[in-house]
Amino acid sequence: MGYLRELDVLAMGWQEIIRSYPDLLGKAEQLSGRLAAERDKEQAAVYQQLAAGVTTPGLLRVWAWLLEGFWDDNGEAGQPLRLYMEQRLLKWLKRLDKRLKSTDYTDRQSIHALRIQGKKLRYVLQSLEPVLKKRYRRLLPKLKTMQEQLGLICDAYRNVAIIKNLNSGRKNNALQYESGIYIGFMLSRAASLTLAWEKVWPAKAQYQLSMFRNDCS
Numbered sequence: 001m002g003y004l005r006e007l008d009v010l011a012m013g014w015q016e017i018i019r020s021y022p023d024l025l026g027k028a029e030q031l032s033g034r035l036a037a038e039r040d041k042e043q044a045a046v047y048q049q050l051a052a053g054v055t056t057p058g059l060l061r062v063w064a065w066l067l068e069g070f071w072d073d074n075g076e077a078g079q080p081l082r083l084y085m086e087q088r089l090l091k092w093l094k095r096l097d098k099r100l101k102s103t104d105y106t107d108r109q110s111i112h113a114l115r116i117q118g119k120k121l122r123y124v125l126q127s128l129e130p131v132l133k134k135r136y137r138r139l140l141p142k143l144k145t146m147q148e149q150l151g152l153i154c155d156a157y158r159n160v161a162i163i164k165n166l167n168s169g170r171k172n173n174a175l176q177y178e179s180g181i182y183i184g185f186m187l188s189r190a191a192s193l194t195l196a197w198e199k200v201w202p203a204k205a206q207y208q209l210s211m212f213r214n215d216c217s
Contacts, residue, residue, distance in 0.1 A: 001046055003042055004039065004042050004043060004046060006155075006158060006159075006162060007035060007038060007039045007042060007162070008039070009155055009159070010035060010155075010159045010162055010163070011032070011035045011036075011039070013155070013159065013182075013186075014028070014031060014032065014035065014182055015032075017181070017182060017185055018032075021181075024181070025178065025181065028178050030172060030174040030175040030178050031163075031175060031178040031179055031182065034166055034167075034175060035166075038166060082131065085128060085131075085132075089121075089124075089125075089136065092120075092121050092124070093121070095117065096117055096118060096121060099113070099114050099117055100114065105194055105197045105198045106194065106198075108153070108154065108157055111150055111153055111154060111194075111197075112150075112154050114150060115146075115147060115150035115151060115154060118143055118146050118147050118150070119143075119147050121143060122140065122143035122144060122147060125137070125139060125140050125143070126140065149193055149196075149197070150197075152189065152190070152193055153190050153193050153194055153197075156186040156187065156189055156190035156193075157186075157190060159182070159183075159186050160183050160186050160187065163179050163182060163183060164179075164183075167179055
């Protein structure tokens with residue numbers, strides 16, 4: 001469903017630009033229509049795959065795993081869950097701190113890898129939030145902000161690639177005009193965010209993570 005998600009993100013970004021610059025774009029129906037048609041086509045393809053049962057074996061395995069249970073026969077896990085979680089979280093934080101220091105913020109693949117690593121940690125923290133101490137919960141908004149900023153950079157370049165592919169071979173002046181505005185907006189935002197990450201965010205994020213690790217140690 002990755003491409004469906006990308007089209008949705010692209011369409012939402014385009015509607016935001018239309019609302020922000022009504023005098024420049026008007027209704028901007030050409031690109032909106034092109035995106036809607038592409039989404040309908042992709043949605044039909046995804047539905048056809050799901051209806052054929054491509055995900056069924058995996059879902060059944062997960063269901064069986066849940067029914068089997070997580071514990072030993074005597075009901076003991078061998079280690080307190082909270083202690084295990086804290087040890088694992090500290091390891092993940094150290095890895096994220098290392099990635100923040102080594103990432104090349106001019107390379108899109110490196111930015112994407114950093115984003116995925118931070119996203120996994122954030123989702124784990126969200127899942128465990130009811131049983132975590134306050135210091136862990138305080139990290140969630142920081143990880144969310146980091147993920148959103150890096151996501152905007154990754155999405156910007158991906159949106160440009162999608163639009164260029166959709167418009168390939170199409171001689172529609174209105175479509176090309178609207179697409180050019182969107183591409184320019186995306187590239188400008190990606191450039192400004194990348195500059196901010198290169199100069200500000202890594203040091204700030206590393207400091208926050210270091211303080212958090214010291215608090216948890």
